Amino acid sequence: SGFLSLLRNGLSKLGVPREFLGFLSKWTDDPEENPKIPEAKGAIKAIRGQAFFIPLYELYLTYGGIFRLTFGPKSFLIVSDPSIAKHILRDNSKAYSKGILAEILDFVMGKGLIPADGEIWRVRRRAIIPALHQKYVAAMISLFGQAADRLCKKLDAAASDGEDVEMESLFSRLTLDIIGKAVFNYDFDSLTNDTGIVEAVYTVLREAEDRSVSPIPFWDIPIWKDLSPRQKKVRVALKLINNTLDDLIAICKRMVEKEDLQFHEEYMNEQDPSILHFLLASGDDVSSKQLRDDLMTMLIAGHETSAAVLTWTFYLLSKNPSVMSKLQNEVDSVLGDRVPTIDDMKKLKYATRVINESLRLYPQPPVLIRRSLEDDMLGKYPIKRGEDIFISVWNLHRCPNHWTDAEKFNPERWPLDGPNPNEINQNFSYLPFGGGPRKCVGDMFASFETVVVLAMLARHFNFQIAPGSPPVEMTTGATIHTTEGLRMTVTRRIKPPIIPTLERSVVEVDGNNPLKEPS
């Protein structure tokens, strides 16, 4: 085997093509040098009929941090090992594209930032990142507060009427309202209304999710795709959304032209702080199709993900009442009756840990998709160009060797005075927002959004699974959904009267302690 590798290295230095060297190694087929990736055989049966990332967890326990899953002519590599994930996402990210994901999402996101690869991605990422600057995110906090307040009013009415509520769809509407304002200054107002545009957004989202779990690309079949009523509905919805986006772009262009514009790093228009306004004001030189693709991408990326995080967080809280009361204590003492501000984000430490831990148990999306653009080594295994790869964040986040009581919802696993857990300080065992150059651009936005909503809801209400509702089970599109919604009974909290105690005033005046002798 030593000789063969010498021979291969020698030939490669002489410029012998890689294809031939590949052939040579195949021909010699030395198991020592070319260990084969374990193959999960006959596993396909286990995969069908449930959220596919769940059986992948069982297979991971059997086959390890990387294995191959074969479906007829197709095969996928399933990665659940942090160092391999780090290699693909960060250290050798140039060798990987979005693969199948880009193909599936093409009809809705085109060449938007999530599916785009190569030069287009590089240019668009460079244009968009500055739009999410500190001052913008800080301004968004009051938007989150207003939207959460609207939801609180709805929940309050339900509490009065003694009606149960379906929280998953309410969170979906809440985050749609937020992201519409945040990205292109459009008020979907979906918490109150069901307009055509809201329905169109949901038609397109549902289609994207169905396509991502469908084994056959039925939407590509000639003739059928033109005749199918469902595909027609999707086309009509897309047209409505595209026209709306074009109108919004035109309106925003006019605003920017009228503005006495002084563009700078933390530029923000107070009337319209949206990402679209920033992009146009920055002179972003881009086709309207590309701009629309990017807006659409951010709309979808920032909507379903945050909604899913909130849904599973409230599910987890309903199962863990002691976490809920600890959270409520924190919110009472930090916020009192105020609406959260940017300064509160640092203080709502436990609320942040609750979100961190919810994202560990229910990562959104549960798998990241890549395709190799060249031959590479994953751990000790050589792989070819063109491999489709699923990085199972679900498996990374639930690895029994890495996490103590991996299945337990335990926000205390990260100390309150320590750093916020992220992919870097957890060495790619925890990657709620991905990692490397394609990491989420909205991570700060999303963290604050979910913390604000969590804090405001927990301050006013208690949440229980509605009696008699079906068990809450998972299904998957791009994010983890419930199969039958999250039906909850919402009750107003009875707030304890605020009695100023000695201890309390000492804590509160911090730094100006009235009990201390004046010096």
Ligand code: HEM
């Ligand atoms: C990418 C998660 C909210 C915009 C990603 C990725 C993850 C993620 C895991 C990496 C995907 C990959 O590597 O294949 C989340 C979660 C969110 C959230 C869990 C909410 C809790 C948002 C928001 C926005 C956003 C609010 C927009 C303002 C994006 C974009 C990308 C991305 C544009 C693609 C970045 C690129 O490829 O360069 N997100 N995200 N996300 N996210 Fe988020």
